[in-house]
Amino acid sequence: MGRSTALVPVRHVGIGGRGPEDVVADAHGRVLTGVEDGRILRLDGLAGPAPARVEVLAETGGRPLGLELLPDGALLVCDAERGLLRVDLDDGTVRILADSVAGERLRFCSNVVCGPDGTAYFTVSSRRYPLGQWIGDLVEHTGTGRLLRLAPGSAKPEVLLEGLQFANGLAFGGDGSFLVLAETGACRLTRYRLTGPRAGHPEPFVEHLPGMPDNIWRGGADGPIWVALAGPRVPPLDLLHRAAPAVRRTAAGLAVRAPFRPTGAAGVLAVDDDGRVLHHLTRRRSGFRMVTSVCQVGGHLILGSLWERGVAVCEAPAGR
Template structure:
């Protein structure tokens, strides 16, 4: 992989809430996000930071993470505390679609997509750690992430994949024949086939990424898949992941007790449907830390973060 191009900031917009972990754009260029106090916010006018508007759409009563806009205007929400939700932006009504799977409570729903037939797919990052201790799973490398499917009209999710290393962002292929799943703990994207002779199988899509992939966002069927890199590669962590389980477990117990502060390294990728990297944008010393999501809006890139109290607006790379 060659040297990354510069990720050029254009503005920062405080949104009155901390941790806009996922950002998604609607067809009018407005950006929707969820913050740590449970509110779902809609942001408009981000290209004019001084005139940006923030509107509260709903409150989940939990901690919203991954979001997906539906054709009817409703919103799917992966809530780390309450499960998979459906939210009505017009009336603020929050409905639980699923809060357990196989008798086990959904404790860390991460990201969600809905396909054209109404089938919903979503990830669970870890079965071992809650959101507030996410770093423990990254360190211990538990491999307890899951990919789940919720059929139209059903309230019972089906487990499609297990053993994922901190399953996170999710995006469909342009023809909906596969899904791309981000495995944050393994620095890779995995393809899960939905159709064809290899339906139900997983395979590498993009490996040995330059950072830890978090949320992913598809810029329409003809656009690339944008991947947020929440942190850079950490060689000592790679080495720890090859250690014995007892060693990793002991390190994780320490990690969850030590205050975490992200580095200033920021990065995003754009990949095509063959897993080829089209763009790698990075900034080594960014004032905006821990980029967990990225989307296109009004000709700009908008970044979200589990850490920051606002969103960042950056330049789009040349087409």
């Protein structure tokens, strides 16, 4: 993967809420995020010298994770407790688009993107563990993650892929012919073809990542795919994944009861449509931990975290 370069911090910005798990930028350079208490926030002026402005746009009544801005100004939200939601940002109205699939309640919806025709593609990280026990799925290596599709006007999503290792972030390829999907538990990015002779089939995109990929963001078809690395690879965990299912299940039970504290490392990647790594930015002793999302606003990268009580602003690298 080559050597990494330094992730250069500019400032940390408190936002009055914990766990801005996903961050997405709108056309005006403002950043939207969801926090632990269910609020959807809009952050403005993050990179400037003046205090940032924090505006509450809506409350989902659950735990918002992945976000996707729609062309009409509304917001798609993957809520870990309530399913796939549509939020009207003008009046804060929240509507449930899907909360079950094939009679099974949607648990742990993670990230979503929307195609030009209004089709929503979204991930479910685990069918066994809820968000509050996410570490159990990574330890047990359940392979119960899913990729789903919801057609415009439908309330019944269909399953496109199963057996994924903690399915997480999503982004479209530049020409819209494929999706890039993060499998956090396998430290890899997977490509899912939407068109052509390989449509409907997954294939490796970037394997052997140096950390666990989380949310993915792309600012435009000609821009890079930014990938947040929520934590470094853990060699003992890689070894455990090769153990018998009963051993992994026992270890997972211990992990969900043990206190968790993320490492001090922070990292993000940028890749192109051929899976080439354009940038690998890291900081070994970061004051901002567990980077679960990244987006770019002008000359800055904005980092989100499931753990922190704010966002981090870092210098964006020069283009390649």
